[in-house]
Amino acid sequence: MTTGLNICSEIGELRKVMLHRPGDELLNLSPDNIGRLLFDDIPFLETGQAEHDRFAQMLRDEGVEVLYLDQLVAEALAANPMARESFIRDYVAECGIDGPGVREAVRQRLEDIDDPLELVEKAITGVRADEVDLASVKDASLADVMEAGGGDENPILVDPIPNVYFTRDTFSVIGSGVSLNRMRSATRRRESLFGRYLFTYHPEYSHVPIWYDPASPYHIEGGDILVLSASVIGVGISERTQPAAIDRLAKHLLWSEESPVRAVYAFSIPHKRSFMHLDTVFTQVDVDTFTVHPGILGTLKVFSITRGAHEGETRISQMEGTLDQMLAGALGLPAVRLIKCGGDDPIAAAREQWNDGSNTLAVRPGTVMVYQRNAVTNDILYHAGVNLLEIPSAELSRGRGGPHCMSMAFWRDAVK
Numbered sequence: 001m002t003t004g005l006n007i008c009s010e011i012g013e014l015r016k017v018m019l020h021r022p023g024d025e026l027l028n029l030s031p032d033n034i035g036r037l038l039f040d041d042i043p044f045l046e047t048g049q050a051e052h053d054r055f056a057q058m059l060r061d062e063g064v065e066v067l068y069l070d071q072l073v074a075e076a077l078a079a080n081p082m083a084r085e086s087f088i089r090d091y092v093a094e095c096g097i098d099g100p101g102v103r104e105a106v107r108q109r110l111e112d113i114d115d116p117l118e119l120v121e122k123a124i125t126g127v128r129a130d131e132v133d134l135a136s137v138k139d140a141s142l143a144d145v146m147e148a149g150g151g152d153e154n155p156i157l158v159d160p161i162p163n164v165y166f167t168r169d170t171f172s173v174i175g176s177g178v179s180l181n182r183m184r185s186a187t188r189r190r191e192s193l194f195g196r197y198l199f200t201y202h203p204e205y206s207h208v209p210i211w212y213d214p215a216s217p218y219h220i221e222g223g224d225i226l227v228l229s230a231s232v233i234g235v236g237i238s239e240r241t242q243p244a245a246i247d248r249l250a251k252h253l254l255w256s257e258e259s260p261v262r263a264v265y266a267f268s269i270p271h272k273r274s275f276m277h278l279d280t281v282f283t284q285v286d287v288d289t290f291t292v293h294p295g296i297l298g299t300l301k302v303f304s305i306t307r308g309a310h311e312g313e314t315r316i317s318q319m320e321g322t323l324d325q326m327l328a329g330a331l332g333l334p335a336v337r338l339i340k341c342g343g344d345d346p347i348a349a350a351r352e353q354w355n356d357g358s359n360t361l362a363v364r365p366g367t368v369m370v371y372q373r374n375a376v377t378n379d380i381l382y383h384a385g386v387n388l389l390e391i392p393s394a395e396l397s398r399g400r401g402g403p404h405c406m407s408m409a410f411w412r413d414a415v416k
Helices: 024-028 047-061 069-081 082-094 100-111 116-125 144-146 192-201 242-255 325-333 346-354 376-385
Strands: 014-019 065-068 156-158 172-173 177-180 210-212 225-227 232-237 261-270 282-286 288-291 303-307 312-320 336-340 361-364 367-371 387-391 408-412
Touching: 014 047, 014 172, 024 047, 024 116, 047 367, 047 387, 065 069, 065 325, 069 082, 069 116, 069 192, 082 100, 082 116, 082 192, 100 116, 100 144, 144 232, 156 242, 172 192, 172 336, 172 408, 177 192, 192 367, 232 242, 232 325, 242 261, 242 312, 261 325, 282 325, 282 361, 325 336, 336 376, 346 376, 367 376, 376 387
Parallel strands: 014 065, 177 210, 232 261, 288 336, 367 387
Antiparallel strands: 014 408, 172 177, 225 232, 261 303, 282 288, 303 312, 361 367
16 A cells, blocks of 8 residues: 655655656747756757656556656645635746736636646646737736837746656655755746645645745755665755755754654765756665765765754764765665766766766666666666666756656655
């Protein structure tokens, strides 16, 4: 029975996972907006969908139940008669439109959508100017005039949310609960709306513990959270996750009666795009094996956060030793293996790190999903005895995220 949430490792048998199939939101990317929407290039949607469909089918072939974010949120909206109106109101408030007339036109466009799934899909796709009647609002205010065109056509009124196919980031399942994350960038912060409604209104998930509130002023993203064991989680101090956010998350996890976590390891990694999240520099592939980007070895600072002397307090100490020694300690093992992304070739390491060679998704201990394009790293993993499930990735990889980034595990069995 896999009702609710249960994630106490990165490698236990994967039973249930949530994905988002890339959709028409990618068609609203253009050279003019990809920078602020955190893309380096524009994926070809047809091929990207085929690759993602292959990813999902490979998971099903391994016995994994595949859920989809848009369907879950639609089910949540359908479960409560007040949820739909509230969702539209919150979406419009967060969509970045200042003109009251244009804002009302967008709200009306969403109100006209009866089907909950179509509503969620439209929220992700964004709203174009030719979808709404702007004639009556162009002179309502200066903000309306400028947002409705102002003499130059503005084809997109509400930006798409193209990063949503990286379902790892917007919320994180830890144990039987969830961290509803506050994303660093304004464009991705809108994704938090989906997690809020899913875990407030969905009949199966509305009563799970909440470890982090996206209303917090500090940003934290799910790619920086690794569940090393039931009692130890790792969190990256990165370009996207602030130390103060880790403090808040750790306090809730360490002191909640519903949490088995007894230590939070904070890994300080370089603050740059190629090292975006902790799961882009290492992920677990077997009970005692990790793949790691060699660029972090020898420079990594790790801090242990545990309970303090009094309730609600935490104690912080810098850890000593090498990465493999610290990971072995976290897992209660005598030693672990670190397999370098790209091996000892610095060019291959940098290239395949850029294409998420270290960003693997374990289906079970020793069996992981990887991007097909990272041939050097995959060959090293294969010869190390790791069973590889290779995903076609010519277009999916353009979004700068791998199999771990594209998935949020909802249920894993205990590691035997």
